Amino acid sequence: MAASDTSSAPAAAGRIKARAAAxxxxxxxDRFRPAEALPWLIAIAAFFVFPDRMTFGSxxxxxxxxxxxxxxxxxxxxxxxxxxxxxxxxxxxxVGLASARLGWTExxxxxxxxxxxxxxxxxxxxxxLLRYRGLTLLMLTLATAIMILETGNFRSDITGGYxxxxxxxxxxxxxxxxxxxxxxxxxxxxxxxxxxxxxxxxRIVYSPFGQALTxxxxxxxxxxxxxxxxxxxxxxxxxxAAAIAGVAGALFTQTNAYVTLTVFDFDTxxxxxxxxxxxGTGRLYGAFIGAAVYLILEDHLSKLSPTFWQFGIGILLxxxxxxxxxxxxxVMEDIGRFRSWKDRIRVKPGRIVWSRTQWKGIGMAAFDGAxxxxxxxxxxxxxxxxxxxxxxTTAPLSVLAWTAAGAAxxxxxxIGYLAYNERxxxxxxPR
Amino acid sequence: MPQIATIAVSIxxxxxxxxxxxxxTAVGLSVTMGLMNFVNLAHGAFAMAGGYFVVSLTQSYGxxxxxxxxxxxxxxxxxxxxxxxRLYRPLYKAGELDQVLLTIGxxxxxxxxxxxxxxxxxxxVPLPAWLxxxxxxxFRAFPRYRAFLIVLGLFLVAVLWYGFERTNIGARxxxxxxxxxxxxxxxxxVDLLFTVTFAIGSGLxxxxxxxxxxxxxxxxxxxxxxLVLFLIVVAVGGLGSLxxxxxxxxxxxxxxxxxxxxxxxxxxxxxxxxxxxxLLLKPAGFYGRQ
Numbered sequence: 027m028a029a030s031d032t033s034s035a036p037a038a039a040g041r042i043k044a045r046a047a048a049x050x051x052x053x054x055x056d057r058f059r060p061a062e063a064l065p066w067l068i069a070i071a072a073f074f075v076f077p078d079r080m081t082f083g084s085x086x087x088x089x090x091x092x093x094x095x096x097x098x099x100x101x102x103x104x105x106x107x108x109x110x111x112x113x114x115x116x117x118x119x120x121v122g123l124a125s126a127r128l129g130w131t132e133x134x135x136x137x138x139x140x141x142x143x144x145x146x147x148x149x150x151x152x153x154x155l156l157r158y159r160g161l162t163l164l165m166l167t168l169a170t171a172i173m174i175l176e177t178g179n180f181r182s183d184i185t186g187g188y189x190x191x192x193x194x195x196x197x198x199x200x201x202x203x204x205x206x207x208x209x210x211x212x213x214x215x216x217x218x219x220x221x222x223x224x225x226x227x228x229r230i231v232y233s234p235f236g237q238a239l240t241x242x243x244x245x246x247x248x249x250x251x252x253x254x255x256x257x258x259x260x261x262x263x264x265x266x267a268a269a270i271a272g273v274a275g276a277l278f279t280q281t282n283a284y285v286t287l288t289v290f291d292f293d294t295x296x297x298x299x300x301x302x303x304x305x306g307t308g309r310l311y312g313a314f315i316g317a318a319v320y321l322i323l324e325d326h327l328s329k330l331s332p333t334f335w336q337f338g339i340g341i342l343l344x345x346x347x348x349x350x351x352x353x354x355x356x357v358m359e360d361i362g363r364f365r366s367w368k369d370r371i372r373v374k375p376g377r378i379v380w381s382r383t384q385w386k387g388i389g390m391a392a393f394d395g396a397x398x399x400x401x402x403x404x405x406x407x408x409x410x411x412x413x414x415x416x417x418x419t420t421a422p423l424s425v426l427a428w429t430a431a432g433a434a435x436x437x438x439x440x441i442g443y444l445a446y447n448e449r450x451x452x453x454x455x456p457r
Numbered sequence: 458m459p460q461i462a463t464i465a466v467s468i469x470x471x472x473x474x475x476x477x478x479x480x481x482t483a484v485g486l487s488v489t490m491g492l493m494n495f496v497n498l499a500h501g502a503f504a505m506a507g508g509y510f511v512v513s514l515t516q517s518y519g520x521x522x523x524x525x526x527x528x529x530x531x532x533x534x535x536x537x538x539x540x541x542x543r544l545y546r547p548l549y550k551a552g553e554l555d556q557v558l559l560t561i562g563x564x565x566x567x568x569x570x571x572x573x574x575x576x577x578x579x580x581x582v583p584l585p586a587w588l589x590x591x592x593x594x595x596f597r598a599f600p601r602y603r604a605f606l607i608v609l610g611l612f613l614v615a616v617l618w619y620g621f622e623r624t625n626i627g628a629r630x631x632x633x634x635x636x637x638x639x640x641x642x643x644x645x646x647v648d649l650l651f652t653v654t655f656a657i658g659s660g661l662x663x664x665x666x667x668x669x670x671x672x673x674x675x676x677x678x679x680x681x682x683x684l685v686l687f688l689i690v691v692a693v694g695g696l697g698s699l700x701x702x703x704x705x706x707x708x709x710x711x712x713x714x715x716x717x718x719x720x721x722x723x724x725x726x727x728x729x730x731x732x733x734x735x736l737l738l739k740p741a742g743f744y745g746r747q
Binding site for chain 1: 490494496509518548553562568573689725736741
């Protein structure tokens with residue numbers, strides 16, 4: 027008895043200490059860090075620096091809000107959806123229809139109405155759909171969004187169909203602030219709404235409820251096992267996220283003064299997904315950086331050529347998924363933690379074990395590179411498919427040069443990658 | 458009364474042709490998804506690429522329609538092997554979100570590249586004389602091309618059924634779909650099997666793309682426009698099931714055609730209603746495994 031007491035006393039003290047540290051960690055986690063002021067300062071600075079780009083600015087804010095709502099279900103609860111545009115669209119059309127058909131033009135109450143309608147849609151669809159996972163859930167969310175789109179198209183006498191409802195009128199915000207030509211009121215209005223919703227979401231994320239969501243994302247079975255009401259929690263967060271997406275949609279309609287059925291498109295769902303992934307999921311500020319970077323790139327590059335920009339999104343997605351899965355914020359975190367090259371590379375480069383498999387890999391890389399080089403060279407030199415044979419016969423040297431360049435480049439990348447992997451795989455320095 | 462019968466026959470005929478297109482294009486997607494659980498949103502891009510190859514071969518190089526269909530399918534099948542090895546393979550173990558993002562990125566790149574080479578204007582393809590005009594079946598005349606599509610579709614169903622159910626490689630595929638680990642432990646090389654099925658599936662998609670030019674016209678957006686339909690066929694039919702894919706293609710093809718004949722304004726509404734009902738009742742599709 028006495029012996030066990032003396033031995034467990036320090037252990038118990040240690041446990042209490044550990045428990046206190048854990049509690050301290052959980053309490054401290056949701057305290058504001060100074061860096062969190064940065065996006066808001068940038069948003070306010072943008073108002074003064076680019077007074078004539080405020081229409082674009084409000085678009086960015088609306089998409090940030092939309093991306094935050096997706097982050098709540100995708101980044102925290104781990105629900106993969108391809109139909110989040112449904113709720114954005116319901117919000118947008120609630121406000122649009124209320125203004126055009128009912129003459130309800132007060133903006134703030136419109137936001138609440140949009141949140142309620144979209145939240146209702148989220149609750150009903152979520153109740154049915156969130157029992158499923160994987161491909162079934164993807165297809166169900168996608169089909170739901172398209173079904174709402176088709177319903178809107180069917181009753182185009184009410185919704186205006188794909189022509190939409192242009193020239194919507196809204197009352198001044200709070201009865202005080204008139205809309206101006208440059209969209210400055212819109213910008214500040216959107217910023218205020220974003221701030222209110224953001225701090226609401228931040229509160230949710232750091233609450234016990236938010237913890238439970240993260241638990242569901244990480245391990246559903248264990249959450250079931252400890253008695254967490256998984257389905258109810260998922261439906262709750264889905265409803266909240268839908269309501270926020272609805273607010274974003276309503277803001278979209280109010281700041282643009284028009285709305286068309288394209289808000290329900292698969293493109294809208296895909297776009298917001300790309301923004302969030304680009305910024306980084308499950309980290310609140312990923313939505314900010316992702317939406318801003320995406321829209322600024324789009325604004326500049328699609329002016330050059332929309333085709334070029336679409337190719338760019340594709341590459342961006344490919345690179346993000348294959349090399350920077352945690353998004354821009356994840357990369358920034360890595361850079362922030364980076365101390366010196368010594369921590370990274372403990373071993374000198376150049377320890378590749380040359381084997382048949384490795385040569386085969388390099389050979390296939392060269393083959394892929396040759397195909398890529400051929401395609402790029404063809405695009406740069408000819409650009410017309412009916413002249414493919416002509417290119418081969420009249421300029422064989424050019425064909426050869428592009429192919430060889432592509433092959434050499436990709437093979438070199440592959441060898442570099444091999445060198446890196448040989449080092450990191452071994453873990454200890456070679457003798 | 459005869460009028461109703463005429464409409465019913467038209468719906469059945471057009472629906473069948475449409476269903477055959479859906480089946481040919483989606484069957485590869487179904488089998489590859491069943492094998493690896495890989496959500497491949499770039500499948501439509503392979504179909505679109507196949508369609509454009511057919512356009513180029515027939516219009517710029519004077520190859521006849523049928524030969525160019527075959528050449529395009531084989532070419533796309535071969536090219537798809539490199540995509541599978543290089544880009545898809547690293548993500549087999551990743552979650553479906555990563556797969557969705559990667560393949561959607563590929564689809565976007567394909568759309569952009571083909572817009573660059575071919576422009577956004579819809580393309581058509583010159584048909585041989587024996588596919589033009591109507592064929593008279595005694596009580597009614599039908600467009601020859603659609604009749605050809607139905608015959609070809611039924612032929613492919615028979616070939617695939619034989620390959621799937623009666624050959625060694627088909628048995629291996631079925632085993633790997635049923636239980637991948639078990640199949641591997643009895644010595645089936647599932648990786649190689651997957652590459653082969655992926656190539657065949659992409660080749661069939663390219664064939665479907667080539668056949669679709671005459672039905673819908675071909676633009677680069679074909680890659681995503683019909684993708685949702687292919688995915689629905691796969692999800693409703695059940696992953697990795699030939700029979701399920703055929704059933705789903707028939708159901709959706711005929712229902713969609715009927716909807717467009719009878720309630721034209723509703724567009725694709727009925728397809729989505731059916732999809733949601735089927736998936737709510739049977740989440741794994743008609744013949745899928747939970």
